[in-house]
Amino acid sequence: MPDRQAIAMSSNSPEKPDINPERHIDVLIAGGGPVGMALALALQEYDYSVLLLETRALPEAVDDPRPLALSYGSRLILQRLGVWEKLTQPTPILAVHITNRGHSGQTHLTPDDAGVPALGYVVNYHELYTALRSLIQQGQTDYQTGAQVTSFQTNAQRASVLYQQNGTSRLVSTGLLVLADGGKLAEQVPEVNYQIHDYNQSAIIANLKAGSPERGAAFEHFTLDGPLALLPSGGGYALVWTLPAEKTETILQLEDQAFLSQLQDSFGNRLGNFVATGKRTSFPLILKHASNVTSRRTVLIGNAAQTLHPVAGQGFNLGLRDAWELADEISQSLPGGANEVGSPRMLARYNKRRRIDREGGRLFTDSLVKLFTLNLSLLQTATGLGLAALDHLPPARRFVARRMVFGARG
Ligand SMILES: Cc1cc2nc3c(=O)[nH]c(=O)nc-3n(C[C@H](O)[C@H](O)[C@H](O)COP(=O)(O)OP(=O)(O)OC[C@H]3O[C@@H](n4cnc5c(N)ncnc54)[C@H](O)[C@@H]3O)c2cc1C
Numbered sequence: 001m002p003d004r005q006a007i008a009m010s011s012n013s014p015e016k017p018d019i020n021p022e023r024h025i026d027v028l029i030a031g032g033g034p035v036g037m038a039l040a041l042a043l044q045e046y047d048y049s050v051l052l053l054e055t056r057a058l059p060e061a062v063d064d065p066r067p068l069a070l071s072y073g074s075r076l077i078l079q080r081l082g083v084w085e086k087l088t089q090p091t092p093i094l095a096v097h098i099t100n101r102g103h104s105g106q107t108h109l110t111p112d113d114a115g116v117p118a119l120g121y122v123v124n125y126h127e128l129y130t131a132l133r134s135l136i137q138q139g140q141t142d143y144q145t146g147a148q149v150t151s152f153q154t155n156a157q158r159a160s161v162l163y164q165q166n167g168t169s170r171l172v173s174t175g176l177l178v179l180a181d182g183g184k185l186a187e188q189v190p191e192v193n194y195q196i197h198d199y200n201q202s203a204i205i206a207n208l209k210a211g212s213p214e215r216g217a218a219f220e221h222f223t224l225d226g227p228l229a230l231l232p233s234g235g236g237y238a239l240v241w242t243l244p245a246e247k248t249e250t251i252l253q254l255e256d257q258a259f260l261s262q263l264q265d266s267f268g269n270r271l272g273n274f275v276a277t278g279k280r281t282s283f284p285l286i287l288k289h290a291s292n293v294t295s296r297r298t299v300l301i302g303n304a305a306q307t308l309h310p311v312a313g314q315g316f317n318l319g320l321r322d323a324w325e326l327a328d329e330i331s332q333s334l335p336g337g338a339n340e341v342g343s344p345r346m347l348a349r350y351n352k353r354r355r356i357d358r359e360g361g362r363l364f365t366d367s368l369v370k371l372f373t374l375n376l377s378l379l380q381t382a383t384g385l386g387l388a389a390l391d392h393l394p395p396a397r398r399f400v401a402r403r404m405v406f407g408a409r410g
Contacts, residue, residue: 022170022171022172023172023173024049024158024172024173024174024175025049025050025051025142025172025173025174025175026048026049026050026174026175026176026341027043027048027049027050027051027174027175027176027178027330027341027342028050028051028053028159028161028172028174028176028177028178029050029051029052029053029178029180030053030149030152030161030163030177030178030179030180030181030185031053031054031055031149031179031180031181031182031185031302031304032052032053032054032056032133032136032143032145032180033054033129033180033181033182033302033303034125034128034129034132034302034316034319034320035180035301035302035303035316035319035320035322035323036052036054036178036180036181036301036302036323037052037129037132037133037136038077038078038081038083038132038319038320038323038324039178039180039301039323039326039327040052040136040139040141040143041081041082041083041132041135041136041139041141042081042323042324042327043141043327043330044139044140044141045327045331046327046330046331048330048341049142050141050142051141051142051144051172051174052136052141052142052143052144053144053147053148053149053163054143054144054145054146054147055146055147055148055149055181056145056146057145057146064125064126064129065124065125065126065205065207065278065279065281066124066125066205066240066281066283066310067122067123067124067125067205067231067233067238067240068122068123068124068125068128068313068316069093069120069121069122069218069231069313070090070120070121070122070123070316070317071119071120071313071317072114072116072117072118072119072120072121073317073321074120074316074317074320074321075090075121077320077321077324078320081135082135083128083131083132083135086131086134086135087123087127087128087131088127089123089234090121090122090123091121091122091123091216091231091232091233091234092117092118092120092121092216092232093118093119093120093121093122093216093217093218093231093232094110094111094118094119094215094216094217095108095109095110095119095214095216095217095218096108096109096119096217096218096219096220097217097218097219097220097270098220098221098222099219099220099221099222100221100222118216119218120218120313122218122231122232122233122238124233124238144163144165146165146166147163147164147165148163148164148165149161149162149163149181149185150162150163150164150169151188152177152185152188152298154177154295154296154297154298155296155297156296156297157297158173158174158175158297158342159173159174159175159176159177159296159297159298159342160172160173161173161174161177174297174342175297175340175341175342176297176298176299176330176341176342177297177298177299177342178298178299178300178301178326179298179299179300179301179304180300180301180302180304180323181304182302182303182304182307183288183300183303183304183307185304186290186300186304189295189298190295191292191295191296192290192291192292192293192295192300193290193291193292194288194289194290194291195287195288195289195290195291196286196287196288196289197286197287197366198286199226199285199286199287199309200244200245201226201242201243201244201245201284201285201309202242202243202245202248202282202283202284202285203240203241203242203243203282203283203285203310204239204240204241204243204248204251204252204280204281204282205238205239205240205241205280205281205282205283206238206239206241206259206277206278206279206280206281207233207236207237207238207239207277207278208230208236208237208238208239208260208263208274208276208277208278209235209236209237209274209275209276209277210230210236210237210271210272210273210274210275211271211272211273211274211275212271212272213232213235213236213237213271214271215232216232217232218230218231218232219267219270219271220311221266221267221268223266225242225243225244225247225266226241226242226243226244227242227311227368228240228241228242228263228266228267229241229310229311229313230267230271236276237271239263240310241263241266242285242309242310242311245284248282252280252282256276256277259277259280260273260274260275260276260277283310285309285310286307287307287308287309287362287365287366288303288306288307289305289306289307289308289358289362290304290305290306292351293305293350293351293354293358294347294348294350294351296344297342299326299347299350301319301322301323301326302316302318302319302322302323303315303319305319305322305354305358306318306319306358306361306362308361308362308365308366309365309366311365311368312364312365312368314361314364314365318357318358318361321354321357322354322358325350325353325354326350329346329349329350329353330346332346333346
């Protein structure tokens with residue numbers, strides 16, 4: 001595509017998005033989080049001009065402590081992208097124990113249930129981010145940091161996108177605008193409707209040491225406050241502890257010993273005593289799911305398309321599949337016709353292709369949270385029985401395990 005004449009407006013100029021774009025780009029990705037970066041990397045295989053805009057200045061600004069449980073399917077994608085070998089210590093998950101507080105039922109998933117060598121791998125968001133970033137920087141993607149997309153307009157031929165960088169406003173046009181910013185920019189797209197549910201919960205994240213760790217074992221323990229997950233991480237555990245929003249602040253303020261003793265109360269002593277904890281951080285938890293992820297010349301991926309409760313560790317895994325399948329659709333488009341990048345036909349194909357996986361991820365995650373946190377003793381007994389039954393039904397265990405590993409098509 002020919003470059004257009006460059007313009008750079010000073011930051012206090014009025015925004016006039018549709019006048020004289022600086023240049024034309026085949027694909028513009030707004031948001032360089034892990035999903036946006038994965039898409040940019042996947043597109044490096046093909047001959048498209050790609051501009052990746054990330055609002056954060058790097059790398060200092062990205063110190064996100066959250067652990068990510070990657071499915072085996074995500075590992076395969078990250079291997080294809082060359083990211084996997086850059087991760088220093090992904091910890092394999094060799095068993096998942098699911099228990100429900102106060103009830104005897106439990107289930108135990110193993111890699112055999114899903115026919116894979118490990119049920120998943122635990123990595124740190126920060127490490128994954130850094131690995132993706134260094135590969136992007138080595139490739140041909142035009143990657144701009146400290147660059148915030150502020151507004152955009154679309155017509156049948158293109159999207160005009162305005163962004164701010166170093167006090168300057170820049171205007172570019174693109175055949176396909178990919179919103180990978182977590183969800184704020186989609187508010188400018190009238191066709192996108194979000195289904196939003198606030199769980200009124202937050203997740204506390206911390207790294208822990210336990211007295212009697214079980215190698216490779218992950219624990220999903222459902223309490224009346226919400227699910228408590230312990231993921232194997234190095235020799236210790238990464239904690240994702242869901243609590244009602246009103247309790248979170250009090251627990252975050254506790255000294256280390258008091259915090260560990262509260263945690264012990266909730267989890268029990270299956271791993272012996274918790275002996276050390278790192279810094280604690282919290283994230284508010286909501287479900288935000290777009291019914292439609294495409295609009296004129298625009299597509300939503302990753303958290304912008306669906307922000308899920310972390311209980312089943314599905315969010316990034318789903319987002320990575322969004323990126324991978326979008327790159328595949330883009331690669332099959334043809335220049336300058338009804339099938340070009342960003343055409344209604346290409347977007348309709350992508351929307352259809354992702355529907356079942358996205359819908360399945362939302363239902364699976366949302367049902368888990370609701371089923372195990374309803375404060376009704378009968379239901380609690382039923383879920384206890386359900387877990388016991390699941391443990392004795394290999395096909396059902398296989399279903400749950402493959403769902404966690406490969407998504408809806410598992
Ligand atoms: C506590 C917790 C635990 C989790 N655990 C798991 C797990 O075990 N497994 C799993 O699969 N998922 C998990 N998730 C979900 C996972 O973190 C997200 O799904 C994933 O981070 C989504 O990546 P993303 O790139 O779509 O969005 P984000 O990570 O939100 O990245 C969006 C990027 O866009 C940038 N941006 C925002 N606005 C603009 C703008 N206007 N212009 C330019 N750039 C912009 C942001 O700076 C950011 O870098 C967890 C989430 C939480 C909160």
